[in-house]
Amino acid sequence: LSGGQHYLDREMINRYSRQLLVPAFGVQGQLNLLKSSILVVGAGGLGSSAALYLAAAGIGCLGIVDHDNVELNNLHRQIIHSESSIGNSKVNSAATACNAINSMLKVVKHEVQLTANNSVDLINQYDVIVDATDNVPTRYLISDTCVALGKPLVSGAALGMDGQLTVYNFNGGPCYRCLFPVPPPQGACQRCSDSGVLGVVPGIIGAFQALEAIKIASGVGDPLSKRMLILDGFSTSIRVVKLRNRNPDCSVCRDGSQITEREIQELNYESFTGSSLSDKSP
Amino acid sequence: LSGGQHYLDREMINRYSRQLLVPAFGVQGQLNLLKSSILVVGAGGLGSSAALYLAAAGIGCLGIVDHDNVELNNLHRQIIHSESSIGNSKVNSAATACNAINSMLKVVKHEVQLTANNSVDLINQYDVIVDATDNVPTRYLISDTCVALGKPLVSGAALGMDGQLTVYNFNGGPCYRCLFPVPPPQGACQRCSDSGVLGVVPGIIGAFQALEAIKIASGVGDPLSKRMLILDGFSTSIRVVKLRNRNPDCSVCRDGSQITEREIQELNYESFTGSSLSDKSP
Amino acid sequence: MGTDSVESNDTVHLNLEFGGGLEILFGSIKCHSVDIPLNSGSEKLKMEHLLVWVRDNLLQERPEFFMKEKSVRPGVLVLINDCDWELCERLNATLENNDTVVFISTLHGG
């Protein structure tokens, strides 16, 4: 889905001039970015800032996946939406906001729930995947699909005043299952809709996700692979810790026998994790 | 300018429900926030994310100071604006975006350049000040005024792929002049408009500024006083370092002889720093 | 020199931190400065021993949300001096005086 941009026209030079001036980024970084396509899965708290900053930065194509509608109780954190969008689809609302800031951007709206049946087709269309979802089974599904298709995955999460960020499946680094071969027990982890989140915390993590996706897509800088950023917003303490290497025995990403597209479709992520793919209340 | 909110009505309970569920924040944190007034100086790269997240979070009153108009080359980082606002005032554009996400918020538009003549009157109206400006003399002016009026100051900065964040003049911590009694030599520091910035970097720092301002206004958590967050976005490395205490000999904040409102008006910040208060090109 | 800390050859001083919501199991206190007694006869403190000590001495509720069998429950990352314990022998890792061990529950919200 990426555009075939090989030069910067006059409007691009004006629009992106402040980025072109960054020595480490420059014209080549911007050209790489303009050729790239990035998929943001989830247009909620993380996806709001991730999608807006990706749109503004000048990627070639932005895909947005969500099947929810905007609710009033989203607006304390989901700054891509507004009151006038309440009741309308998040994908439409987010796409409108992204094109309002950058009409040169191609936005593809995927108003569906990501499932084992569509994840391969969706993810295969993009260069870099941003996991901005809010539940355990979708996180396994996205990571497994990225392994099968060889896509780098920028993964963020937030809850309460805490946030976490890492890049999976990049340049020989671990996948989600290398770190978490077994899902957590039910009750040990919760969604924003169950246990709350200070709105700006997913905003911070989502912006960091945009940064990592931009770095991967432009080929500039060192992405947060084999490392994890851990934010404690209550005390504003931040660690960037060293993570394990890829697990040579990982059930999903081990060399020579990575998970296949067909195997993904045959997995039941909800029964594996004991939790629902949908963040809608039952 | 703060509202006199003493209870949460039904719409507030719905709108802020995910924040009310955060144990450390809760109803008392939200009520404190709803009573607070916060001034964001600068509606640019830092101010875009800072103001949007403050608006969404439910502060009582948001002031925005800027005297510039929106330009196309702002839009790679200033996500509070959109193409339709090009040529219009940043303050109007930002206020419209903030009220679109939260119509309950009182927004005060200050379409002026902050100067030694108006800084006391402006800053005196607010509980917490966010420095989202882009030049050295304005940073001294804001800090000096915050010292004279006893206001906590959340200070952010970004350039290239680097960002910095700290809280000045809070709870016995240092002011800007305690750290930097002498301005840097000309040529040693530059503005985004001169030397460029990757758009998402001020987005990250601005969101952190909103977090710190929310913590101070709500009385929740440990603000980043006497500490500085230093972000290297190229390598995604982050330090939170320990800063000096207040300098007992600081020319501005020393006990018993703090700078006065009148002294601020008599200072020439442009000649002190050798640099212009305005970020407009000459 | 302090009067409120015990240090000897028979204990190891550690800084323990719990995060990502795991602190709820520990009275919502994130940072614990502790002196762990060594098992008689053993000269070194291993992670395996630390986990049992934490469960028996610091944990206030729901041990099944902290441990599973001899290790931490799935979904908890263990960091020894800012390094994934997978890089340093996991349960068999040896802890030195003043090491920092972080237990962090991975988040899934967004």
Next chain:
Amino acid sequence: MGTDSVESNDTVHLNLEFGGGLEILFGSIKCHSVDIPLNSGSEKLKMEHLLVWVRDNLLQERPEFFMKEKSVRPGVLVLINDCDWELCERLNATLENNDTVVFISTLHGG
């Protein structure tokens, strides 16, 4: 054990980092692992001595953007092991083997 590093009682090994744009003065290299020779007769390495060594051995251009008189120029923060050098005697601070010293230019953009 390495062949590419010199360690002895006569040098102090330091990790130096330059940031906030200051790295431009050092060939745009942010991290430098260096062994600083001690002045003959002095047993300890002081910050004052380090600054001169950095200026004479690492700096590639515009020394006035790094130093002013005997100290760093205004607008540069110096951090010794993540601590503002103002908390540890500034020019008089003593550096130990494997210390990390960060020189960071404060930013003003937004």
